[in-house]
Amino acid sequence: MLTWPALEPTAELRAPPRLRHTGREQLVAAAETLLVTFLWATSWVLIKVGLNDLDLQPISFAGLRYALAAAVLAPFGWRAIRAVHRRGDPGLDRALVVRVAVLGLFFYAIAQGAQFAALAVLPAASVGLVLSSIPIWVAAVSWLRGEEAAGGWQVAGIGVLVAGAALYFGGFDVGAAGWLGLGAAALCAAASTIGQHLARDLNRDTQARLGGAIGVTALSMTIGSALLLAVGIALEGWPQLDMNGWAIVTWLALVNTAFAFTLYNRTLRVLTAVESSVIVNLLLVMVAAMAWLFLGETLDLRQIAGLALATAGVLAVQVAPRLNRRPAAGTNP
DSSP states (O other): OOSGGGGSSOOOOOOOSOOOOOHHHHHHHHHHHHHHHHHHHHHHHHHHIIIIISOOOHHHHHHHHHHHHHHHHHHHHHHHHHHHHHTTOOOOOHHHHHHHHHHHIIIIIIHHHHHHHHHTTSOHHHHHHHHTTHHHHHHHHHHHTTSSOOOHHHHHHHHHHHHHHHHHHTTOOOHHHHHHHHHHHHHHHHHHHHHHHHHHHHHHHTGGGGTSHHHHHHHHHHHHHHHHHHHHHHHHOSOOOOHHHHHHHHHHHIIIIIIHHHHHHHHTTTSOHHHHHHHHTTHHHHHHHHHHHHSOOOOOHHHHHHHHHHHHHHHHHHHHHHHHTOOOTTSOO
């Protein structure tokens, strides 16, 4: 999955060979992807409410969320891994566990902790704009690894993203705490970029040994969330949650994480990467709109134009290479 919501917890999935689907199936899958994008956008609002209104500490808050989500996914992941052993295929070994642990460290412990820390001091739209650059950094690493060549449209998309960010942050009074928040957001983007490539390699090389994507996701999330929660408790103490706090953590873990990613992975069996990217890139717009509606975060016309440019730039980077690889007319999809 090469979309900037990769900051949410999931392993990279490679969709099975594409089959022919009816128009109704595609419409349903598109609606489901739109629902998932909406749920992901609400995560940002709920996180800000927990941090600002309920005074939750960011690291332990993030750790508790993903630990609960991992507890939900763990039985399914363990069942998939056990199925591999029953077939007599090679299963887990020390080297493979280390690779999964490194994925959990970057993709969950570092990335998610940094995201929550950034949201503790910055507006949701500002953090979203920084994290929207994740697909570009993922693509840049792919170019450096020789996996993909940079096309003209992708270079143009990067320029548009930079212009949008400059327009958004131009004249923006960040302040000392804001710079720390931007640093945390940049750390989240860097860790997510590394995590994306680690997840790609694991799913390409060893997915069968882990029982598929559910095994990779469950195991890496369990390790990463345990580290994140341990660090949060050591630095901030056990999170003190009232009923509202538990409701937010439970909803984030069960609905916006376990359910949303299960549904999203299912839609990838119907939609192409281009079709999915077009829908998911509405996330930045949804986050900004919800932050204005529910959190009172206002945007002027310049910032709105900057967000729109950034979204267009990210979309160009994601969509252009896939459009170039579309099969010619008359060939099988």
